[in-house]
Amino acid sequence: MKRSISQRSRGRFTYWLKLTIDLIFPPRCAGCDVAGRVWCEECNDRIIAPKGRSCPACGFPLEKGIICSICEDWPSRVHVRPFAHYRKPLRSAILKLKYRSDQALANEMASWLISVYHRTGWIADCVVPVPLADVRLRQRGYNQVALIVASFAKELKLLSFTNALKRVRETQSQVGLDRQERHQNVEGAFRADPRIVQDQSIVLIDDLLTSGATMKNCAIALLNSGAVQVFCLTVGRA
Ligand SMILES: [Zn+2]
Ligand SMILES: [Zn+2]
Numbered sequence: 001m002k003r004s005i006s007q008r009s010r011g012r013f014t015y016w017l018k019l020t021i022d023l024i025f026p027p028r029c030a031g032c033d034v035a036g037r038v039w040c041e042e043c044n045d046r047i048i049a050p051k052g053r054s055c056p057a058c059g060f061p062l063e064k065g066i067i068c069s070i071c072e073d074w075p076s077r078v079h080v081r082p083f084a085h086y087r088k089p090l091r092s093a094i095l096k097l098k099y100r101s102d103q104a105l106a107n108e109m110a111s112w113l114i115s116v117y118h119r120t121g122w123i124a125d126c127v128v129p130v131p132l133a134d135v136r137l138r139q140r141g142y143n144q145v146a147l148i149v150a151s152f153a154k155e156l157k158l159l160s161f162t163n164a165l166k167r168v169r170e171t172q173s174q175v176g177l178d179r180q181e182r183h184q185n186v187e188g189a190f191r192a193d194p195r196i197v198q199d200q201s202i203v204l205i206d207d208l209l210t211s212g213a214t215m216k217n218c219a220i221a222l223l224n225s226g227a228v229q230v231f232c233l234t235v236g237r238a
Contacts, residue, residue, distance in 0.1 A: 030096040030105050031089025038104045039093065048085040050237075058082060058209075060237055069179070070212040078219040078230045081120055082209050083112045086236035094207050094236050097144040106147035113152055113205065113233045122231045123201065126159040127152055130206040130218050131167050131190070148235070149205050158203070164196040165204075165218055174210065182213040190221040198226035209234040 026035045031043030050060045057071035058080040071080060084090055097105050117124075129145040137143060146162045153160035168191045174182050202222055206215055209232075219230040 027104060029089075030093035030102075030108075032092075038102065039108045043089040043093075046088075047090050048087050050082070050085070058237070070209065074212070074216055075220060075223060077223060077228070078216070078232065079120070079122065080209070080212070080215070080232040080234075081116050082234045082237035083116050084236060086208060086238045090236055097147070097207065098140075101142045101144070101147065103147055103151070106144070107151045109148050109207075109235050110151035110155060112235060113148065114155055116233060117152075117156070117203065117231075120231070122203070124158060124203040124231055125200045126161055126164075126196075127156075127203045127205060128161050128164045128197075128222070130204065130214060131162075131165050133167055133170060135170065145205055145207055148207070152203070152205065161193075161196050163193065164202075165190055165192050165221060174214065179211045179213075182211040183216075186213050186217045188217070190218045192218075192221045192225035192227070194225040197222050200227050201229045201231070202227050203231045203233060206232070206234045208236045208238060210238040 027038045028035050029040040029043055030038055031046070032040060034040055034042075052061045054060055055062050055068035055071055057067055057074065060068060060082065062068055074080065086094070093105060093109070096102070097109070127149050129143060129149040132140070132143040132145070143162070149160050149162065152158075167189055169189050171185050171189050174185060177185060204215065204218055204222065206218075209215060215232050215234070219232060222230050
């Protein structure tokens with residue numbers, strides 16, 4: 001499709017505006033705060049990728065058994081792949097995106113998830129973010145996961161639907177709850193729109209996998225509304 005002259009000049013204007021802002025306020029690394037880029041080479045080298053004897057479902061190290069505690073009771077049409085361990089400097093980047101709407105940092109995270117997606121060989125139709133609680137969305141003004149989803153979908157030329165999943169009841173924060181309480185807290189808390197998700201293979205994205213309760217309940221809501229498969233990607237795994 002040909003771009004109009006006004007679209008081209010708007011694109012050039014955005015490019016120069018960004019360049020000027022970057023010169024005046026150089027971006028700082030989300031991992032170590034050094035000026036220059038949103039994510040520096042040193043921090044990139046310090047990302048701790050999963051390795052060793054691993055869970056066949058999520059690819060993370062197994063201490064005992066044949067499947068990890070997060071994956072043991074997931075539905076069979078749901079697949080999970082976190083990118084890396086939730087440790088510094090990755091942890092700093094995830095926290096930073098929660099408190100500042102930074103599309104450049106979200107683009108960086110999307111590129112990490114795209115590398116995981118390509119390794120798995122999954123073939124999805126569309127991308128959906130885990131929705132933020134309404135109260136959080138009002139406080140924060142944006143869903144940090146939706147920023148990652150937008151970039152992920154654009155790069156892979158997939159459709160993205162930020163409204164495919166909704167929280168149908170408020171849940172308390174998962175912080176401080178044990179594994180069983182986390183599951184009870186979010187059980188049945190999500191509903192998916194069948195007009196969007198019916199017959200779709202869906203990439204579901206979140207920033208962090210802790211007990212897996214939120215992601216699992218979102219995936220179940222998608223399957224209950226007719227999704228064929230759900231591929232879960234997260235940036236960190238606690
Ligand atoms: Zn850094
Ligand atoms: Zn696992």
